[in-house]
Amino acid sequence: MLTLLIFLFIFVMYVKDIYMISGARIIDSMPAGIIITDTRLRIKHINAFAMDHLFRLNPDDAPDPVLSGERFLTIDRQVFNMHGCMENMVSDGKRTFSKTLILRNQMGELLVHLSVKQFSPSEDARYLFVITDISDEMDCVTHSPDGFSGKEFVLAKTIIGKDQKIRDVYRKILLAADSMANLMITGESGTGKEMAADAIHRLSERKKNPYVKVNCASLSESLLESELFGHVKGAFTGATSNKTGKIEEAHKGTLFLDEVGEISAGLQVKLLRVIQEKTIERVGDNRPIKVDMRIIAATNRDLYELVKEGKFREDLYYRLNVFSIHMPPLRERPLDIPLLCNHFVDRFNYLTGKQVKGLDNEAMRLLMDHYWPGNVRELRNAIEHAFVLVQSSLIGVYDLPPNLFKHEDSGATEPDEAKKAAQQGERQLFRKTRGGRLPISREKLQQVLEQHDWNQTQAAEYLGISRVGLWKKIRKFEL
Numbered sequence: 063m064l065t066l067l068i069f070l071f072i073f074v075m076y077v078k079d080i081y082m083i084s085g086a087r088i089i090d091s092m093p094a095g096i097i098i099t100d101t102r103l104r105i106k107h108i109n110a111f112a113m114d115h116l117f118r119l120n121p122d123d124a125p126d127p128v129l130s131g132e133r134f135l136t137i138d139r140q141v142f143n144m145h146g147c148m149e150n151m152v153s154d155g156k157r158t159f160s161k162t163l164i165l166r167n168q169m170g171e172l173l174v175h176l177s178v179k180q181f182s183p184s185e186d187a188r189y190l191f192v193i194t195d196i197s198d199e200m201d202c203v204t205h206s207p208d209g210f211s212g213k214e215f216v217l218a219k220t221i222i223g224k225d226q227k228i229r230d231v232y233r234k235i236l237l238a239a240d241s242m243a244n245l246m247i248t249g250e251s252g253t254g255k256e257m258a259a260d261a262i263h264r265l266s267e268r269k270k271n272p273y274v275k276v277n278c279a280s281l282s283e284s285l286l287e288s289e290l291f292g293h294v295k296g297a298f299t300g301a302t303s304n305k306t307g308k309i310e311e312a313h314k315g316t317l318f319l320d321e322v323g324e325i326s327a328g329l330q331v332k333l334l335r336v337i338q339e340k341t342i343e344r345v346g347d348n349r350p351i352k353v354d355m356r357i358i359a360a361t362n363r364d365l366y367e368l369v370k371e372g373k374f375r376e377d378l379y380y381r382l383n384v385f386s387i388h389m390p391p392l393r394e395r396p397l398d399i400p401l402l403c404n405h406f407v408d409r410f411n412y413l414t415g416k417q418v419k420g421l422d423n424e425a426m427r428l429l430m431d432h433y434w435p436g437n438v439r440e441l442r443n444a445i446e447h448a449f450v451l452v453q454s455s456l457i458g459v460y461d462l463p464p465n466l467f468k469h470e471d472s473g474a475t476e477p478d479e480a481k482k483a484a485q486q487g488e489r490q491l492f493r494k495t496r497g498g499r500l501p502i503s504r505e506k507l508q509q510v511l512e513q514h515d516w517n518q519t520q521a522a523e524y525l526g527i528s529r530v531g532l533w534k535k536i537r538k539f540e541l
Protein backbone atom coordinates (compact mmCIF):
# COMPACT_ATOMS: atom_id res chain seq x y z
CA MET A 63 0.00 0.00 0.00
CA LEU A 64 2.67 2.43 1.11
CA THR A 65 4.83 1.39 -1.84
CA LEU A 66 1.93 2.11 -4.18
CA LEU A 67 1.52 5.58 -2.68
CA ILE A 68 5.25 6.32 -2.93
CA PHE A 69 5.21 5.08 -6.50
CA LEU A 70 2.27 7.29 -7.30
CA PHE A 71 3.94 10.24 -5.68
CA ILE A 72 7.14 9.77 -7.68
CA PHE A 73 5.00 9.31 -10.71
CA VAL A 74 3.17 12.57 -10.18
CA MET A 75 6.49 14.42 -9.91
CA TYR A 76 7.11 13.50 -13.53
CA VAL A 77 3.58 13.32 -14.69
CA LYS A 78 3.66 16.69 -16.35
CA ASP A 79 6.37 15.54 -18.73
CA ILE A 80 4.64 12.25 -19.37
CA TYR A 81 1.42 14.07 -19.94
CA MET A 82 3.15 16.24 -22.48
CA ILE A 83 4.67 13.23 -24.25
CA SER A 84 1.76 10.84 -24.47
CA GLY A 85 -1.20 13.01 -23.71
CA ALA A 86 -4.01 11.64 -21.60
CA ARG A 87 -3.50 7.99 -22.54
CA ILE A 88 -1.09 7.00 -19.79
CA ILE A 89 -2.97 8.99 -17.22
CA ASP A 90 -6.17 7.27 -18.28
CA SER A 91 -4.72 3.83 -17.70
CA MET A 92 -3.58 4.65 -14.14
CA PRO A 93 -5.19 2.60 -11.34
CA ALA A 94 -5.85 5.82 -9.44
CA GLY A 95 -7.95 8.92 -10.02
CA ILE A 96 -5.98 11.75 -11.60
CA ILE A 97 -7.43 15.24 -11.94
CA ILE A 98 -5.56 18.22 -13.28
CA THR A 99 -6.94 21.68 -12.69
CA ASP A 100 -5.94 25.22 -13.46
CA THR A 101 -5.27 27.88 -10.83
CA ARG A 102 -9.00 28.44 -10.37
CA LEU A 103 -9.62 24.73 -9.89
CA ARG A 104 -11.33 24.32 -13.23
CA ILE A 105 -10.82 20.74 -14.38
CA LYS A 106 -8.49 20.47 -17.32
CA HIS A 107 -8.31 16.70 -17.29
CA ILE A 108 -9.98 13.92 -15.36
CA ASN A 109 -8.89 10.36 -16.06
CA ALA A 110 -11.00 7.27 -16.71
CA PHE A 111 -10.45 5.79 -13.25
CA ALA A 112 -11.77 8.92 -11.55
CA MET A 113 -14.74 9.05 -13.90
CA ASP A 114 -15.73 5.36 -13.81
CA HIS A 115 -14.62 4.13 -10.44
CA LEU A 116 -14.45 7.07 -8.07
CA PHE A 117 -17.21 9.39 -9.20
CA ARG A 118 -19.25 6.92 -11.27
CA LEU A 119 -19.85 9.46 -14.01
CA ASN A 120 -20.92 8.71 -17.60
CA PRO A 121 -18.49 9.64 -20.34
CA ASP A 122 -21.16 12.15 -21.43
CA ASP A 123 -20.66 13.92 -18.12
CA ALA A 124 -16.96 14.32 -18.82
CA PRO A 125 -16.01 17.83 -17.88
CA ASP A 126 -14.95 20.01 -20.77
CA PRO A 127 -11.76 22.00 -20.47
CA VAL A 128 -13.50 25.15 -19.36
CA LEU A 129 -15.56 23.45 -16.71
CA SER A 130 -16.16 25.82 -13.86
CA GLY A 131 -15.34 25.26 -10.20
CA GLU A 132 -19.08 25.15 -9.57
CA ARG A 133 -19.42 22.03 -11.66
CA PHE A 134 -16.55 20.47 -9.78
CA LEU A 135 -18.54 21.06 -6.63
CA THR A 136 -21.53 19.19 -8.00
CA ILE A 137 -19.50 16.12 -8.88
CA ASP A 138 -19.05 15.31 -5.24
CA ARG A 139 -19.16 17.35 -2.13
CA GLN A 140 -15.92 15.79 -0.94
CA VAL A 141 -14.21 17.33 -3.93
CA PHE A 142 -15.38 20.66 -2.68
CA ASN A 143 -13.68 19.89 0.60
CA MET A 144 -10.52 19.23 -1.36
CA HIS A 145 -10.94 22.75 -2.59
CA GLY A 146 -10.73 23.96 1.02
CA CYS A 147 -7.79 21.66 1.83
CA MET A 148 -5.93 22.98 -1.12
CA GLU A 149 -6.53 26.58 -0.27
CA ASN A 150 -5.01 25.85 3.14
CA MET A 151 -2.05 24.24 1.47
CA VAL A 152 -1.46 27.28 -0.69
CA SER A 153 -1.95 29.75 2.15
CA ASP A 154 0.53 27.75 4.29
CA GLY A 155 3.04 28.08 1.47
CA LYS A 156 3.22 24.31 0.97
CA ARG A 157 3.29 22.58 -2.38
CA THR A 158 1.74 19.24 -1.38
CA PHE A 159 -1.14 18.12 0.74
CA SER A 160 -2.48 14.68 1.60
CA LYS A 161 -5.43 13.34 3.48
CA THR A 162 -7.43 10.13 3.94
CA LEU A 163 -11.15 10.62 3.49
CA ILE A 164 -14.43 8.98 2.63
CA LEU A 165 -15.66 9.66 -0.87
CA ARG A 166 -19.30 9.13 -1.64
CA ASN A 167 -20.74 8.24 -5.02
CA GLN A 168 -24.11 6.82 -5.95
CA MET A 169 -22.86 3.23 -5.39
CA GLY A 170 -21.76 3.84 -1.82
CA GLU A 171 -18.67 4.97 0.01
CA LEU A 172 -14.99 4.52 -0.71
CA LEU A 173 -12.07 5.11 1.59
CA VAL A 174 -9.55 7.09 -0.43
CA HIS A 175 -6.16 8.66 0.00
CA LEU A 176 -5.92 12.06 -1.61
CA SER A 177 -2.72 13.85 -2.46
CA VAL A 178 -2.67 17.25 -4.04
CA LYS A 179 0.38 18.77 -5.60
CA GLN A 180 1.02 22.15 -7.01
CA PHE A 181 3.04 20.83 -9.89
CA SER A 182 3.53 23.51 -12.44
CA PRO A 183 3.84 27.25 -12.52
CA SER A 184 1.56 27.21 -15.55
CA GLU A 185 -1.82 28.86 -15.08
CA ASP A 186 -3.50 26.09 -17.03
CA ALA A 187 -2.25 22.95 -15.32
CA ARG A 188 -1.49 24.10 -11.83
CA TYR A 189 -2.78 21.41 -9.49
CA LEU A 190 -2.66 17.68 -9.63
CA PHE A 191 -5.03 15.58 -7.53
CA VAL A 192 -4.18 11.89 -7.11
CA ILE A 193 -6.94 9.87 -5.49
CA THR A 194 -6.16 6.27 -4.53
CA ASP A 195 -8.92 3.88 -3.51
CA ILE A 196 -7.75 2.19 -0.31
CA SER A 197 -11.11 0.62 0.63
CA ASP A 198 -9.64 -2.86 0.23
CA GLU A 199 -6.55 -2.00 2.25
CA MET A 200 -8.25 -1.99 5.61
CA ASP A 201 -5.54 -4.29 6.89
CA CYS A 202 -2.94 -1.58 6.54
CA VAL A 203 -1.01 -0.98 9.74
CA THR A 204 -1.03 2.79 9.52
CA HIS A 205 -2.47 4.73 12.43
CA SER A 206 -4.76 7.71 12.18
CA PRO A 207 -4.31 10.83 14.32
CA ASP A 208 -7.10 9.52 16.60
CA GLY A 209 -4.93 6.53 17.39
CA PHE A 210 -7.09 4.20 15.32
CA SER A 211 -5.59 1.37 13.32
CA GLY A 212 -6.56 1.13 9.65
CA LYS A 213 -9.60 -1.08 10.25
CA GLU A 214 -10.74 0.91 13.28
CA PHE A 215 -10.43 4.05 11.23
CA VAL A 216 -12.86 2.63 8.70
CA LEU A 217 -15.25 1.64 11.49
CA ALA A 218 -14.99 5.08 13.08
CA LYS A 219 -16.01 6.67 9.79
CA THR A 220 -19.19 4.58 9.56
CA ILE A 221 -20.24 3.66 13.10
CA ILE A 222 -19.96 7.07 14.68
CA GLY A 223 -19.09 7.44 18.36
CA LYS A 224 -16.22 8.29 20.67
CA ASP A 225 -17.64 6.82 23.87
CA GLN A 226 -15.66 4.00 25.44
CA LYS A 227 -18.69 1.72 24.91
CA ILE A 228 -18.45 2.29 21.16
CA ARG A 229 -14.69 1.78 21.22
CA ASP A 230 -15.39 -1.58 22.88
CA VAL A 231 -17.85 -2.34 20.09
CA TYR A 232 -15.12 -1.58 17.50
CA ARG A 233 -12.75 -3.92 19.30
CA LYS A 234 -15.33 -6.70 19.33
CA ILE A 235 -16.26 -6.13 15.69
CA LEU A 236 -12.59 -6.54 14.74
CA LEU A 237 -12.31 -9.73 16.81
CA ALA A 238 -15.51 -11.06 15.26
CA ALA A 239 -14.30 -10.21 11.76
CA ASP A 240 -11.16 -12.27 12.35
CA SER A 241 -13.09 -15.28 13.54
CA MET A 242 -15.50 -17.65 11.85
CA ALA A 243 -17.68 -18.18 14.92
CA ASN A 244 -21.40 -17.58 14.78
CA LEU A 245 -22.26 -14.30 16.36
CA MET A 246 -25.13 -12.61 18.14
CA ILE A 247 -25.62 -8.86 18.06
CA THR A 248 -27.99 -7.51 20.69
CA GLY A 249 -29.28 -4.05 21.44
CA GLU A 250 -32.37 -1.90 21.39
CA SER A 251 -33.98 -0.87 18.15
CA GLY A 252 -31.97 1.66 16.14
CA THR A 253 -28.65 1.14 17.94
CA GLY A 254 -26.82 0.04 14.80
CA LYS A 255 -26.99 -3.78 14.96
CA GLU A 256 -27.31 -4.10 11.20
CA MET A 257 -24.47 -1.61 10.66
CA ALA A 258 -22.26 -3.71 12.93
CA ALA A 259 -23.17 -6.89 11.02
CA ASP A 260 -22.39 -5.17 7.69
CA ALA A 261 -19.01 -4.03 9.03
CA ILE A 262 -18.13 -7.52 10.28
CA HIS A 263 -18.83 -9.05 6.90
CA ARG A 264 -16.94 -6.28 5.08
CA LEU A 265 -13.92 -6.69 7.33
CA SER A 266 -13.91 -10.49 7.32
CA GLU A 267 -12.10 -12.88 5.01
CA ARG A 268 -15.47 -13.60 3.41
CA LYS A 269 -15.95 -10.02 2.23
CA LYS A 270 -15.76 -10.99 -1.46
CA ASN A 271 -18.34 -13.78 -0.98
CA PRO A 272 -22.11 -13.36 -0.65
CA TYR A 273 -23.65 -11.42 2.22
CA VAL A 274 -27.30 -12.38 2.51
CA LYS A 275 -29.79 -10.73 4.84
CA VAL A 276 -33.09 -12.18 6.05
CA ASN A 277 -35.54 -10.42 8.33
CA CYS A 278 -37.12 -13.23 10.33
CA ALA A 279 -39.97 -11.04 11.60
CA SER A 280 -41.31 -9.93 8.23
CA LEU A 281 -42.60 -13.28 6.92
CA SER A 282 -45.04 -15.95 8.05
CA GLU A 283 -43.56 -19.25 9.19
CA SER A 284 -44.09 -21.08 5.89
CA LEU A 285 -42.87 -18.21 3.75
CA LEU A 286 -39.80 -17.79 5.94
CA GLU A 287 -39.09 -21.49 5.63
CA SER A 288 -39.15 -21.36 1.86
CA GLU A 289 -37.19 -18.08 1.89
CA LEU A 290 -34.45 -19.67 4.02
CA PHE A 291 -34.37 -23.20 2.62
CA GLY A 292 -35.74 -22.73 -0.89
CA HIS A 293 -38.21 -25.13 -2.48
CA VAL A 294 -38.67 -27.36 -5.47
CA LYS A 295 -41.36 -26.97 -8.09
CA GLY A 296 -44.67 -28.37 -6.86
CA ALA A 297 -43.63 -28.50 -3.19
CA PHE A 298 -46.79 -26.55 -2.31
CA THR A 299 -49.53 -24.66 -4.11
CA GLY A 300 -47.92 -21.71 -5.78
CA ALA A 301 -44.45 -23.27 -6.00
CA THR A 302 -44.36 -23.03 -9.79
CA SER A 303 -40.59 -23.29 -10.10
CA ASN A 304 -37.51 -24.27 -8.11
CA LYS A 305 -36.28 -21.58 -5.76
CA THR A 306 -32.87 -21.29 -4.14
CA GLY A 307 -33.08 -20.41 -0.46
CA LYS A 308 -31.16 -17.63 1.24
CA ILE A 309 -29.03 -20.14 3.17
CA GLU A 310 -27.83 -21.64 -0.10
CA GLU A 311 -27.26 -18.16 -1.52
CA ALA A 312 -25.03 -17.39 1.45
CA HIS A 313 -22.76 -20.38 0.67
CA LYS A 314 -19.13 -19.44 1.45
CA GLY A 315 -20.32 -16.09 2.76
CA THR A 316 -22.29 -14.62 5.65
CA LEU A 317 -25.97 -15.03 6.52
CA PHE A 318 -27.46 -12.18 8.56
CA LEU A 319 -30.55 -13.32 10.46
CA ASP A 320 -32.22 -10.14 11.68
CA GLU A 321 -34.79 -10.34 14.49
CA VAL A 322 -33.86 -13.97 15.11
CA GLY A 323 -35.97 -14.03 18.29
CA GLU A 324 -39.08 -14.19 16.10
CA ILE A 325 -38.29 -17.59 14.52
CA SER A 326 -40.97 -20.23 15.22
CA ALA A 327 -40.20 -23.37 17.22
CA GLY A 328 -40.36 -25.52 14.06
CA LEU A 329 -37.88 -23.40 12.18
CA GLN A 330 -35.59 -23.22 15.21
CA VAL A 331 -35.16 -27.00 14.98
CA LYS A 332 -34.39 -26.79 11.27
CA LEU A 333 -31.91 -24.00 11.75
CA LEU A 334 -30.16 -25.93 14.49
CA ARG A 335 -29.81 -28.88 12.09
CA VAL A 336 -28.27 -26.62 9.45
CA ILE A 337 -25.68 -25.40 11.94
CA GLN A 338 -24.87 -28.88 13.20
CA GLU A 339 -24.86 -30.79 9.94
CA LYS A 340 -23.90 -28.01 7.55
CA THR A 341 -26.46 -29.21 5.05
CA ILE A 342 -29.94 -28.11 4.05
CA GLU A 343 -32.87 -29.68 2.28
CA ARG A 344 -35.10 -27.59 0.08
CA VAL A 345 -38.82 -27.69 0.92
CA GLY A 346 -40.32 -30.66 -1.00
CA ASP A 347 -36.97 -32.34 -1.55
CA ASN A 348 -34.94 -34.60 0.69
CA ARG A 349 -31.60 -34.35 -1.03
CA PRO A 350 -29.10 -32.72 1.30
CA ILE A 351 -27.18 -29.74 -0.08
CA LYS A 352 -23.86 -28.80 1.54
CA VAL A 353 -23.63 -25.27 2.86
CA ASP A 354 -20.80 -23.37 4.45
CA MET A 355 -21.75 -20.04 5.95
CA ARG A 356 -21.16 -17.88 8.94
CA ILE A 357 -24.32 -16.75 10.76
CA ILE A 358 -24.62 -13.32 12.30
CA ALA A 359 -27.90 -13.11 14.22
CA ALA A 360 -29.40 -9.94 15.66
CA THR A 361 -32.19 -9.29 18.09
CA ASN A 362 -33.60 -6.45 20.14
CA ARG A 363 -35.23 -8.92 22.53
CA ASP A 364 -33.73 -10.49 25.60
CA LEU A 365 -33.12 -13.86 24.00
CA TYR A 366 -31.95 -15.48 27.21
CA GLU A 367 -35.24 -14.49 28.81
CA LEU A 368 -37.03 -16.19 25.88
CA VAL A 369 -34.92 -19.30 26.54
CA LYS A 370 -35.99 -19.27 30.19
CA GLU A 371 -39.62 -18.89 29.14
CA GLY A 372 -39.20 -21.88 26.79
CA LYS A 373 -39.83 -19.75 23.69
CA PHE A 374 -36.36 -20.07 22.22
CA ARG A 375 -34.34 -23.29 22.13
CA GLU A 376 -31.41 -23.23 24.50
CA ASP A 377 -29.23 -25.36 22.20
CA LEU A 378 -29.83 -22.99 19.29
CA TYR A 379 -29.19 -20.02 21.55
CA TYR A 380 -25.71 -21.32 22.41
CA ARG A 381 -24.99 -22.27 18.79
CA LEU A 382 -25.75 -18.72 17.64
CA ASN A 383 -24.30 -16.93 20.62
CA VAL A 384 -20.74 -18.24 20.37
CA PHE A 385 -19.61 -14.62 20.52
CA SER A 386 -21.78 -11.63 21.25
CA ILE A 387 -21.72 -7.90 20.74
CA HIS A 388 -24.03 -5.54 22.58
CA MET A 389 -24.82 -2.21 20.94
CA PRO A 390 -25.21 0.40 23.71
CA PRO A 391 -28.33 2.58 23.72
CA LEU A 392 -27.77 6.22 22.78
CA ARG A 393 -28.86 7.53 26.20
CA GLU A 394 -25.87 5.72 27.74
CA ARG A 395 -23.45 7.68 25.56
CA PRO A 396 -24.88 11.21 25.46
CA LEU A 397 -21.56 12.78 24.43
CA ASP A 398 -21.89 10.99 21.10
CA ILE A 399 -25.06 12.97 20.33
CA PRO A 400 -23.30 16.12 19.01
CA LEU A 401 -20.95 13.93 17.00
CA LEU A 402 -23.85 12.03 15.44
CA CYS A 403 -25.69 15.31 14.78
CA ASN A 404 -22.70 16.61 12.81
CA HIS A 405 -22.50 13.34 10.93
CA PHE A 406 -26.17 13.46 9.93
CA VAL A 407 -26.04 17.18 9.11
CA ASP A 408 -23.14 16.41 6.72
CA ARG A 409 -25.05 13.49 5.30
CA PHE A 410 -28.26 15.45 4.67
CA ASN A 411 -26.33 18.46 3.34
CA TYR A 412 -24.83 16.05 0.86
CA LEU A 413 -28.16 14.46 -0.05
CA THR A 414 -30.23 17.66 -0.23
CA GLY A 415 -27.63 20.16 -1.42
CA LYS A 416 -28.46 22.41 1.57
CA GLN A 417 -25.70 24.09 3.55
CA VAL A 418 -26.85 23.68 7.14
CA LYS A 419 -24.03 24.33 9.61
CA GLY A 420 -25.47 22.53 12.63
CA LEU A 421 -27.91 23.04 15.49
CA ASP A 422 -28.36 26.10 17.66
CA ASN A 423 -27.60 25.76 21.37
CA GLU A 424 -31.18 25.33 22.46
CA ALA A 425 -31.92 22.61 19.93
CA MET A 426 -28.72 20.82 20.89
CA ARG A 427 -29.63 21.04 24.57
CA LEU A 428 -33.02 19.52 23.87
CA LEU A 429 -31.40 16.64 22.03
CA MET A 430 -28.86 16.14 24.81
CA ASP A 431 -31.65 15.84 27.39
CA HIS A 432 -33.81 13.49 25.36
CA TYR A 433 -34.19 9.85 26.40
CA TRP A 434 -33.81 8.44 22.84
CA PRO A 435 -35.91 5.29 23.05
CA GLY A 436 -35.50 4.91 19.26
CA ASN A 437 -31.72 5.47 19.55
CA VAL A 438 -29.59 6.59 16.60
CA ARG A 439 -32.36 5.93 14.07
CA GLU A 440 -34.62 8.32 15.99
CA LEU A 441 -31.84 10.93 16.01
CA ARG A 442 -31.26 10.52 12.27
CA ASN A 443 -34.99 10.89 11.62
CA ALA A 444 -35.10 14.02 13.80
CA ILE A 445 -32.31 15.64 11.77
CA GLU A 446 -33.94 14.56 8.52
CA HIS A 447 -37.20 16.13 9.68
CA ALA A 448 -35.37 19.33 10.62
CA PHE A 449 -33.84 19.49 7.15
CA VAL A 450 -37.32 19.77 5.65
CA LEU A 451 -38.26 22.71 7.88
CA VAL A 452 -35.01 24.56 8.46
CA GLN A 453 -34.91 28.04 6.93
CA SER A 454 -31.60 29.30 8.29
CA SER A 455 -28.12 27.86 8.51
CA LEU A 456 -28.78 26.51 12.02
CA ILE A 457 -31.45 24.00 13.05
CA GLY A 458 -33.61 25.37 15.88
CA VAL A 459 -36.02 23.79 18.36
CA TYR A 460 -38.98 24.49 16.10
CA ASP A 461 -37.40 22.52 13.25
CA LEU A 462 -37.23 19.34 15.34
CA PRO A 463 -40.16 16.91 15.20
CA PRO A 464 -42.74 17.61 17.92
CA ASN A 465 -43.32 13.91 18.53
CA LEU A 466 -39.67 13.58 19.51
CA PHE A 467 -40.73 14.52 23.00
CA LYS A 468 -43.91 12.49 23.16
CA HIS A 469 -42.62 9.08 22.04
CA GLU A 470 -45.89 7.94 20.52
CA ASP A 471 -43.95 5.63 18.19
CA SER A 472 -41.01 5.06 20.43
CA GLY A 473 -38.85 2.07 19.76
CA ALA A 474 -38.42 1.24 23.43
CA THR A 475 -38.67 -2.44 24.02
CA GLU A 476 -40.34 -2.33 27.41
CA PRO A 477 -43.70 -0.58 27.80
CA ASP A 478 -42.48 0.90 31.10
CA GLU A 479 -39.38 2.21 29.41
CA ALA A 480 -41.50 3.92 26.75
CA LYS A 481 -43.73 5.47 29.39
CA LYS A 482 -40.77 6.64 31.40
CA ALA A 483 -39.17 8.04 28.26
CA ALA A 484 -42.36 9.84 27.28
CA GLN A 485 -42.73 11.45 30.67
CA GLN A 486 -39.11 12.38 30.92
CA GLY A 487 -39.07 13.86 27.40
CA GLU A 488 -42.26 15.81 27.91
CA ARG A 489 -41.06 17.15 31.22
CA GLN A 490 -37.84 18.31 29.61
CA LEU A 491 -39.74 19.94 26.79
CA PHE A 492 -41.77 21.98 29.27
CA ARG A 493 -38.63 22.96 31.18
CA LYS A 494 -36.79 24.09 28.09
CA THR A 495 -39.69 26.00 26.69
CA ARG A 496 -40.89 27.84 29.73
CA GLY A 497 -41.01 31.57 29.22
CA GLY A 498 -43.80 31.20 26.73
CA ARG A 499 -41.82 30.30 23.65
CA LEU A 500 -43.85 27.13 23.19
CA PRO A 501 -46.97 27.97 25.23
CA ILE A 502 -48.79 25.20 27.04
CA SER A 503 -52.26 24.72 25.63
CA ARG A 504 -55.37 24.69 27.81
CA GLU A 505 -55.93 20.99 27.08
CA LYS A 506 -52.35 20.11 27.92
CA LEU A 507 -52.45 22.05 31.16
CA GLN A 508 -55.69 20.37 32.15
CA GLN A 509 -54.24 16.97 31.30
CA VAL A 510 -51.10 17.58 33.39
CA LEU A 511 -53.21 18.77 36.34
CA GLU A 512 -55.41 15.70 36.10
CA GLN A 513 -52.34 13.47 35.93
CA HIS A 514 -51.24 14.97 39.25
CA ASP A 515 -54.72 14.86 40.87
CA TRP A 516 -54.79 18.68 40.71
CA ASN A 517 -51.81 18.87 43.05
CA GLN A 518 -50.49 22.25 41.90
CA THR A 519 -47.05 21.85 43.48
CA GLN A 520 -46.43 18.60 41.62
CA ALA A 521 -47.90 19.88 38.36
CA ALA A 522 -45.76 23.04 38.52
CA GLU A 523 -42.69 20.91 39.21
CA TYR A 524 -43.56 18.67 36.25
CA LEU A 525 -43.94 21.68 33.96
CA GLY A 526 -40.77 23.31 35.25
CA ILE A 527 -42.59 26.51 36.24
CA SER A 528 -43.24 28.22 39.55
CA ARG A 529 -46.48 27.69 41.49
CA VAL A 530 -47.36 31.32 40.88
CA GLY A 531 -46.78 30.81 37.14
CA LEU A 532 -49.05 27.78 37.20
CA TRP A 533 -51.69 29.63 39.17
CA LYS A 534 -51.64 32.45 36.58
CA LYS A 535 -52.11 29.94 33.77
CA ILE A 536 -55.01 28.25 35.59
CA ARG A 537 -56.67 31.64 35.90
CA LYS A 538 -55.93 32.57 32.31
CA PHE A 539 -57.53 29.38 31.04
CA GLU A 540 -60.32 29.60 33.59
CA LEU A 541 -59.73 26.06 34.70
Ligand SMILES: Nc1ncnc2c1ncn2[C@@H]1O[C@H](COP(=O)(O)OP(=O)(O)OP(=O)(O)O)[C@@H](O)[C@H]1O
Pocket residue numbers: 220221222223249250251252253254255256257258362402405438439442
Ligand atom coordinates in the same frame (compact mmCIF):
# COMPACT_ATOMS: atom_id res chain seq x y z
N1 LIG B 1 -23.18 4.68 15.46
C1 LIG B 1 -23.86 5.05 14.37
N2 LIG B 1 -23.33 5.94 13.52
C2 LIG B 1 -24.01 6.34 12.42
N3 LIG B 1 -25.23 5.91 12.10
C3 LIG B 1 -25.80 5.01 12.91
C4 LIG B 1 -25.15 4.53 14.09
N4 LIG B 1 -25.97 3.65 14.69
C5 LIG B 1 -27.07 3.57 13.94
N5 LIG B 1 -26.99 4.39 12.87
C6 LIG B 1 -28.02 4.65 11.87
O1 LIG B 1 -29.26 4.38 12.52
C7 LIG B 1 -30.11 3.64 11.68
C8 LIG B 1 -30.47 2.34 12.34
O2 LIG B 1 -29.36 1.48 12.34
P1 LIG B 1 -29.53 -0.10 12.22
O3 LIG B 1 -30.55 -0.45 11.18
O4 LIG B 1 -28.17 -0.71 12.05
O5 LIG B 1 -30.12 -0.38 13.66
P2 LIG B 1 -30.71 -1.74 14.27
O6 LIG B 1 -30.11 -1.89 15.62
O7 LIG B 1 -30.51 -2.85 13.30
O8 LIG B 1 -32.24 -1.37 14.42
P3 LIG B 1 -33.53 -2.37 14.46
O9 LIG B 1 -33.43 -3.20 15.70
O10 LIG B 1 -34.69 -1.45 14.51
O11 LIG B 1 -33.47 -3.19 13.21
C9 LIG B 1 -29.40 3.48 10.37
O12 LIG B 1 -29.84 4.49 9.52
C10 LIG B 1 -27.95 3.70 10.67
O13 LIG B 1 -27.38 4.28 9.58
Ligand SMILES: [Mg+2]
Pocket residue numbers: 255256320360
Ligand atom coordinates in the same frame (compact mmCIF):
# COMPACT_ATOMS: atom_id res chain seq x y z
MG1 LIG C 1 -31.97 -4.00 12.27
